[in-house]
Amino acid sequence: MKYVYLIILFFCFLLPARATHIVGGEFQLTYLNGSSYELILNLYVDKRNGNPDAVDNSILVSLFTKDTNLRVLNLTMPLVRRLPVNYSYIACTNPELSTEKVVYRQILDLPANTYNNPGGYYVVHERCCRNNSIDNIIRPEDAGQTFYLEFPPVVQNATRFINSSPELFPPLSDYACVNDLFYYDFGGVDPDGDSLVYEMTTPFNGYSAPTPNDRVAPIASAAPYPLINWITGLSTANQIPGDPVATINRATGRFTVKPTLTGLFVFAVKCSEYRNRKKIGEVRRDFQLLVLNCPQNGSPAIQIRQPGQQTFYQEGDIIKISSNQARCLEIFSSDTDPDEVLTIEAKPVNFNLTDQIVALSTGKVNRNGNTDSIKTTACFPACLNSEGKVYLLDLIVRDDGCSLPKRDTVRVSFQIEPAPNVNPEITTTASTISFRPKLGDVLAFDVIGTDADKDLVSLSVSGVDFNVNTQPITFPANAAAGQVTSPFTWLIDCKATSQALYTLKFTATTLVCGKAITKDTFIEVRPDYLNNEPTITAALAGKNIDILFGTTFTDTIFGTDPDLDLIALAAEGEGFNLADVGMKFTPGSGNGNVKALFTWQPACEVISKNQYRVNFILNESTCQPFPPRTISVTFNITYEAPPTFIPANIFTPNNDGKNDAFELPTLPPDFCSSVFSRIRIYNRWGSLVYESEDRNFAWRGKDVTDGVYFYHIYYTDKKYTGTVTLVR
Numbered sequence: 272m273k274y275v276y277l278i279i280l281f282f283c284f285l286l287p288a289r290a291t292h293i294v295g296g297e298f299q300l301t302y303l304n305g306s307s308y309e310l311i312l313n314l315y316v317d318k319r320n321g322n323p324d325a326v327d328n329s330i331l332v333s334l335f336t337k338d339t340n341l342r343v344l345n346l347t348m349p350l351v352r353r354l355p356v357n358y359s360y361i362a363c364t365n366p367e368l369s370t371e372k373v374v375y376r377q378i379l380d381l382p383a384n385t386y387n388n389p390g391g392y393y394v395v396h397e398r399c400c401r402n403n404s405i406d407n408i409i410r411p412e413d414a415g416q417t418f419y420l421e422f423p424p425v426v427q428n429a430t431r432f433i434n435s436s437p438e439l440f441p442p443l444s445d446y447a448c449v450n451d452l453f454y455y456d457f458g459g460v461d462p463d464g465d466s467l468v469y470e471m472t473t474p475f476n477g478y479s480a481p482t483p484n485d486r487v488a489p490i491a492s493a494a495p496y497p498l499i500n501w502i503t504g505l506s507t508a509n510q511i512p513g514d515p516v517a518t519i520n521r522a523t524g525r526f527t528v529k530p531t532l533t534g535l536f537v538f539a540v541k542c543s544e545y546r547n548r549k550k551i552g553e554v555r556r557d558f559q560l561l562v563l564n565c566p567q568n569g570s571p572a573i574q575i576r577q578p579g580q581q582t583f584y585q586e587g588d589i590i591k592i593s594s595n596q597a598r599c600l601e602i603f604s605s606d607t608d609p610d611e612v613l614t615i616e617a618k619p620v621n622f623n624l625t626d627q628i629v630a631l632s633t634g635k636v637n638r639n640g641n642t643d644s645i646k647t648t649a650c651f652p653a654c655l656n657s658e659g660k661v662y663l664l665d666l667i668v669r670d671d672g673c674s675l676p677k678r679d680t681v682r683v684s685f686q687i688e689p690a691p692n693v694n695p696e697i698t699t700t701a702s703t704i705s706f707r708p709k710l711g712d713v714l715a716f717d718v719i720g721t722d723a724d725k726d727l728v729s730l731s732v733s734g735v736d737f738n739v740n741t742q743p744i745t746f747p748a749n750a751a752a753g754q755v756t757s758p759f760t761w762l763i764d765c766k767a768t769s770q771a772l773y774t775l776k777f778t779a780t781t782l783v784c785g786k787a788i789t790k791d792t793f794i795e796v797r798p799d800y801l802n803n804e805p806t807i808t809a810a811l812a813g814k815n816i817d818i819l820f821g822t823t824f825t826d827t828i829f830g831t832d833p834d835l836d837l838i839a840l841a842a843e844g845e846g847f848n849l850a851d852v853g854m855k856f857t858p859g860s861g862n863g864n865v866k867a868l869f870t871w872q873p874a875c876e877v878i879s880k881n882q883y884r885v886n887f888i889l890n891e892s893t894c895q896p897f898p899p900r901t902i903s904v905t906f907n908i909t910y911e912a913p914p915t916f917i918p919a920n921i922f923t924p925n926n927d928g929k930n931d932a933f934e935l936p937t938l939p940p941d942f943c944s945s946v947f948s949r950i951r952i953y954n955r956w957g958s959l960v961y962e963s964e965d966r967n968f969a970w971r972g973k974d975v976t977d978g979v980y981f982y983h984i985y986y987t988d989k990k991y992t993g994t995v996t997l998v999r
Contacts, residue, residue, distance in 0.1 A: 540557075
């Protein structure tokens with residue numbers, strides 16, 4: 272490792288000549304929500320040699336319209352935090368140099384009804400002056416420095432236009448060595464996914480000038496801003512004397528220069544932001560690069576070859592690796608310097624590779640004056656497959672020299688096939704591939720999946736013509752490397768009888784290179800199940816039966832099932848409840864045979880209609896039952912004709928044993944709601960002479976004279992009247 276003096280590369284601007292503690296800085300504008308944005312200005316200061324009290328507690332920035340340069344806003348930004356800046360390579364750090372990041376922050380409100388100028392806006396901050404030791408511009412001690420950022424309007428085409436500025440490269444703490452290639456990745460990240468384009472540009476000088484009090488920060492002027500003046504022989508395209516001169520990759524932001532002179536040089540980069548191929552923003556930054564005479568540092572070298580080959584790979588050749596070939600490359604790294612630490616890495620160029628493929632990533636060569644090299648291997652993962660395309664891989668070795676490591680790169684072109692793979696196998700311990708189980712049987716066997724490559728193999732089961740989740744099937748989805756076993760069980764219950772044939776598919780699966788490789792085996796299950804139709808019989812089945820009111824009817828209903836399944840008898844009245852009309856039926860059940868007794872003595876409740884239909888039903892309890900079997904009988908209610916009612920109209924209570932009392936043995940009989948209530952007998956003057964509630968009454972005319980008497984006979988629903996003559 273070579274230790275030399277260091278100074279940082281730094282960003283956009285400096286303070287006045289006496290404020291040389293500021294060595295760089297940058298703006299960043301970030302969208303928050305609604306119309307709120309966060310504006311940040313990062314300043315980088317020399318913590319070791321600068322005056323820490325010279326850091327401002329707040330700064331003043333200005334905002335202008337871009338097309339008219341009209342000042343819209345002056346904004347004060349307070350200091351919010353201070354952070355140390357790390358060096359790119361800690362081993363190259365000089366303890367005399369230390370850089371600190373000073374952050375100023377303010378929330379900026381950009382309402383759509385104000386910040387809608389189609390030309391956009393820019394925010395700026397000016398400070399004087401630059402370091403007077405800068406070697407590539409005229410009178411640097413009088414040259415100002417300008418921080419500058421452009422942003423688009425917040426509304427376009429009547430629609431909210433949300434944008435954040437790109438977050439560019441971090442601050443640098445590196446220096447360059449004369450006649451050595453210096454490189455740094457300045458590429459940024461855009462939060463909105465916009466395209467970024469980088470180019471070299473001449474730094475702004477601005478309008479700030481030296482003042483007696485370097486603590487007074489000027490108010491920024493509007494654009495256009497004057498540029499710094501290059502010394503003779505330098506220009507925008509040649510900002511740092513070099514061979515090659517300083518350049519930056521337009522797409523990646525990678526900055527390179529091979530300086531030919533020592534000194535302190537300022538240079539600038541412009542980053543433009545594009546959306547839908549239209550420029551919407553810009554960030555300008557200038558930097559300082561210190562170029563020193565450094566101790567001689569030899570360059571490392573890297574070579575590769577395929578195992579078993581005697582010659583090394585030549586760039587432009589194509590290595591073809593078949594599925595059965597060794598998938599490794601031998602790497603030889605060397606350096607001319609003694610006790611040199613080398614680091615080897617692999618970077619894919621046109622394909623993705625997340626695996627660490629270099630076996631030994633770092634080591635030391637030329638220990639104790641002995642010349643040697645580091646030998647290691649880069650082995651490709653088994654799944655890598657170029658699919659006939661040519662993949663490019665950079666194998667890079669770097670040393671630990673200062674200011675930046677030197678590198679050597681070999682770009683390998685290769686085509687590669689994935690490593691061979693043996694597909695999984697699947698077997699079972701089942702005694703057959705076609706089962707005919709009966710109801711209540713349990714199918715049980717093991718399923719075994721194997722993989723010769725010892726890959727993780729998993730087992731699963733599915734139904735070709737049914738959903739296994741609808742059946743009482745258990746099959747753990749086990750997985751293991753090389754071999755796995757899972758027990759299969761299936762209780763053949765009623766659910767299984769709903770289908771004549773089931774096809775089970777057992778699958779062994781391995782995951783190879785992100786792709787599922789499967790092997791299947793099949794087993795058929797045909798449940799052995801047959802159901803015969805039950806029957807129901809009765810003597811009264813299908814008949815119309817006349818039943819005399821007041822009498823009792825009885826019959827027995829029988830049910831049979833040839834399979835001896837559980838069967839049950841029930842009875843239902845069509846449009847009425849059996850019990851409501853006095854019908855009695857006790858449901859019965861049994862395996863294979865059942866009988867039940869039906870009885871009926873029509874009661875008064877039946878007189879509302881003369882016909883009743885009763886259905887007797889046989890139900891079967893089994894897996895696939897037949898529809899209920901039914902027989903029916905129709906009952907017609909008949910009634911006996913009542914005797915003729917001829918009341919007596921005379922009686923002779925003379926105790927001769929003949930017709931001595933007034934009696935009515937032929938009274939209409941009681942019938943449901945028509946029931947005898949009482950009899951009352953009146954004389955001709957309307958006086959009650961006799962009353963009885965006994966339908967078998969006998970009036971003997973006691974204490975009354977001969978003559979004609981009037982009687983009223985009361986029923987619950989009617990009344991009879993007449994006369995009777997009493998003669999002694």
